[in-house]
Amino acid sequence: MDILLQVLANGLMLGGLFAIVSVGLTLIFGIVKVVNFAHGEFLMLGMYGTYLVTSALGLHPFVAVIAVVPVLFILGALTQRLLIQPLMASGDDHIQIFATVGLSTALINLALLVFGADIANTPPHGLRAPVEIGPVRVLTGQIVIFLAAIALVVGLQAFLARTQTGRAIRAVAQNRAAAELMGIDVKRIYALTFGIGAACVGVAAVLVAPLYPTSPNSGTYFVLTAFVVVVLGGLGSIGGAFAGSLLIGLIDSVAGFYVGSDMREIAVFGVFLLILILRPSGLFGSRLKLAHVSP
Amino acid sequence: MRKSVVAASVAAVVLGLAAGAARADVKFGALYPFSGQLALLGEESARGLELAVEEINAAGGVQGEKVVLVRGDAVDNNQAIGEARRLISLERVVALFGTYSSARSIAASQVAELAGVPYFELGAVADEVTGRGLKFLYRTNPTAEDMAKLAVEMIVNKVAGGLGKKPEELKIGIIHEDSNYGTSVAGHQKKYAAAAKLNVVTSQAYPASTVDMSSLVLDLKRRGVDIVMQTSYQNDSVLFLQQANEAGFKPGAIIGGGGGYSMQPTADAVGHGVIEGVLDTDFTQFLVNTKYTPGIEGFVEAYKKKYNGNPRSGHSLNNYVGAKLILQELNKTKGFTPDTITKAMKNLDVKAGTTAVGYGFKFGTNNQNERAAMMGMQWQNGKLVTVYPDEAAVSPMQFRK
Numbered sequence: 001m002d003i004l005l006q007v008l009a010n011g012l013m014l015g016g017l018f019a020i021v022s023v024g025l026t027l028i029f030g031i032v033k034v035v036n037f038a039h040g041e042f043l044m045l046g047m048y049g050t051y052l053v054t055s056a057l058g059l060h061p062f063v064a065v066i067a068v069v070p071v072l073f074i075l076g077a078l079t080q081r082l083l084i085q086p087l088m089a090s091g092d093d094h095i096q097i098f099a100t101v102g103l104s105t106a107l108i109n110l111a112l113l114v115f116g117a118d119i120a121n122t123p124p125h126g127l128r129a130p131v132e133i134g135p136v137r138v139l140t141g142q143i144v145i146f147l148a149a150i151a152l153v154v155g156l157q158a159f160l161a162r163t164q165t166g167r168a169i170r171a172v173a174q175n176r177a178a179a180e181l182m183g184i185d186v187k188r189i190y191a192l193t194f195g196i197g198a199a200c201v202g203v204a205a206v207l208v209a210p211l212y213p214t215s216p217n218s219g220t221y222f223v224l225t226a227f228v229v230v231v232l233g234g235l236g237s238i239g240g241a242f243a244g245s246l247l248i249g250l251i252d253s254v255a256g257f258y259v260g261s262d263m264r265e266i267a268v269f270g271v272f273l274l275i276l277i278l279r280p281s282g283l284f285g286s287r288l289k290l291a292h293v294s295p
Numbered sequence: 296m297r298k299s300v301v302a303a304s305v306a307a308v309v310l311g312l313a314a315g316a317a318r319a320d321v322k323f324g325a326l327y328p329f330s331g332q333l334a335l336l337g338e339e340s341a342r343g344l345e346l347a348v349e350e351i352n353a354a355g356g357v358q359g360e361k362v363v364l365v366r367g368d369a370v371d372n373n374q375a376i377g378e379a380r381r382l383i384s385l386e387r388v389v390a391l392f393g394t395y396s397s398a399r400s401i402a403a404s405q406v407a408e409l410a411g412v413p414y415f416e417l418g419a420v421a422d423e424v425t426g427r428g429l430k431f432l433y434r435t436n437p438t439a440e441d442m443a444k445l446a447v448e449m450i451v452n453k454v455a456g457g458l459g460k461k462p463e464e465l466k467i468g469i470i471h472e473d474s475n476y477g478t479s480v481a482g483h484q485k486k487y488a489a490a491a492k493l494n495v496v497t498s499q500a501y502p503a504s505t506v507d508m509s510s511l512v513l514d515l516k517r518r519g520v521d522i523v524m525q526t527s528y529q530n531d532s533v534l535f536l537q538q539a540n541e542a543g544f545k546p547g548a549i550i551g552g553g554g555g556y557s558m559q560p561t562a563d564a565v566g567h568g569v570i571e572g573v574l575d576t577d578f579t580q581f582l583v584n585t586k587y588t589p590g591i592e593g594f595v596e597a598y599k600k601k602y603n604g605n606p607r608s609g610h611s612l613n614n615y616v617g618a619k620l621i622l623q624e625l626n627k628t629k630g631f632t633p634d635t636i637t638k639a640m641k642n643l644d645v646k647a648g649t650t651a652v653g654y655g656f657k658f659g660t661n662n663q664n665e666r667a668a669m670m671g672m673q674w675q676n677g678k679l680v681t682v683y684p685d686e687a688a689v690s691p692m693q694f695r696k
């Protein structure tokens with residue numbers, strides 16, 4: 001019984017990790033309708049940023065949030081403005097995908113050039129310390145990630161629902177042409193949304209860096225699952241992505257222990273395929289709105 | 296007037312060509328991943344080759360000719376093939392050195408085989424490199440099989456005694472990343488463990504890009520595994536050691552296989568206290584009995600001088616020794632045709648304990664160096680020291696009390 005609880009706890013913590021990484025991705029997909037394949041590399045850059053701030057200044061890694069989040073916001077907004085926006089005019093969505101894949105490869109190799117292929121270790125400052133909750137043992141840093149993921153999801157939902165800008169963002173997502181007619185600056189909203197999505201992954205990077213070694217490939221380790229989670233939760237549904245993350249985390253952990261670690265991915269992707277067959281729009285997704293594509 | 300200028304310049308050009316021909320550098324290819332994900336150890340491997348070439352050239356070159364290395368960047372398998380083609384047909388290299396990565400080696404050596412150009416593998420460990428019966432491919436370094444063999448040997452000869460148990464009483468867990476590398480080493484571990492009548496209670500694969508190994512750790516803990524053998528890269532080595540520690544899983548011994556386990560950043564990432572006592576099977580490393588590895592100090596000196604830092608792994612050393620012995624052997628023959636090179640390689644015969652890597656050199660079946668062997672290391676006080684075999688050890692193997 002204790003072991004089962006530990007397995008479930010591990011699964012939830014893993015789910016929290018997937019959630020915090022994929023929130024930004026799902027936001028960008030839901031609003032800008034661009035699949036950002038460079039998302040993992042944004043995470044990787046954020047992790048290096050955290051590493052630099054922490055090891056150079058000797059500060060607690062969480063302090064790095066002050067630097068990393070704004071930098072990633074700007075990086076995201078610039079990506080949208082300089083890379084994606086010009087391609088949107090071409091009318092072919094596939095080109096944007098190729099562009100983000102290109103950006104991803106470029107960023108990995110840039111990191112290789114600047115930081116080398118070796119791993120960088122952000123000092124954990126006590127975040128690796130285990131916490132015992134009843135029979136279950138998890139890391140302090142994992143709990144922080146889990147809580148931060150919830151806060152980020154709730155915060156983003158409130159921002160989208162309550163604020164003027166949030167409403168404008170949703171309007172653009174629903175119908176770009178109509179939003180433009182209502183006087184919304186669509187290009188600005190896109191850049192803003194992309195920036196917010198990147199900033200979210202900046203938050204994730206700061207929290208993840210003390211727990212995982214950083215290397216130029218770090219992003220690729222997380223991002224495949226993040227895509228699964230985003231599709232599973234329903235494209236663009238932030239709450240759905242969170243639920244999808246927990247589900248994937250639990251399946252991964254339970255299958256890894258009771259079935260065998262070589263079967264983990266089979267279990268995860270098996271469930272993923274099953275859900276896609278039964279509910280093509282994901283767990284919580286409504287039908288994908290592609291109003292901006294049709295004239 | 297004009298005529299004489301033309302004549303003079305023609306003469307100059309001809310003379311220049313003639314002078315070039317007289318100096319006639321002999322070109323060898325250096326095919327490694329210099330960029331991309333494998334760049335770190337690719338570059339490290341190439342440094343060993345470069346040092347060997349410098350040393351050979353300083354001593355008068357090969358057959359009186361200066362050895363020139365032409366680099367090819369094997370960033371992925373396709374490019375490895377493309378670069379091998381370029382080196383062979385455009386640069387006209389007489390032989391290729393490489394490759395660190397087994398996959399790149401397997402791809403590129405096929406090109407060399409078809410072109411009939413000798414290919415010297417100095418660092419890739421997969422069985423298939425020499426397992427394909429290629430005629431022009433030679434491998435100087437120990438293989439995945441050697442790695443598994445040594446790990447099992449260590450358990451039987453040292454670890455069991457150190458833990459105060461008989462080898463067959465120990466519960467052994469094999470975990471490995473699920474690509475070709477981990478799978479083949481683990482396969483050999485199972486084979487040798489069975490031959491030694493060891494009790495392997497579980498064998499599990501996982502993807503190297505995993506971000507969580509907690510369920511695997513729990514499973515090993517539940518089974519009461521005494522010895523874990525892991526074949527892994529860096530990310531998963533760090534993850535396993537950290538998560539095992541955090542879950543309170545303390546097996547009698549952890550034996551890592553190469554890659555991540557031999558690197559200082561891994562120890563720094565995991566924490567020196569946590570990695571203390573962890574064993575590792577890999578190429579010869581630097582904290583080793585220098586009586587068994589004559590020349591290793593000179594290599595480290597030369598390395599420091601050229602690259603302003605300590606060698607980052609044993610890859611450079613293995614590439615250095617392999618390349619140096621091959622070039623020395625070529626110096627004893629005449630000409631650089633594929634035939635003379637392959638004939639010369641038949642004569643290569645170097646005993647163990649006389650090279651900077653410790654192991655000896657003699658090409659056997661499939662042109663694999665049948666004297667190649669790995670060594671056993673242990674993390675002691677934040678340093679990777681050689682503990683096995685005895686003649687190479689600098690410190691006794693230690694066990695958790």
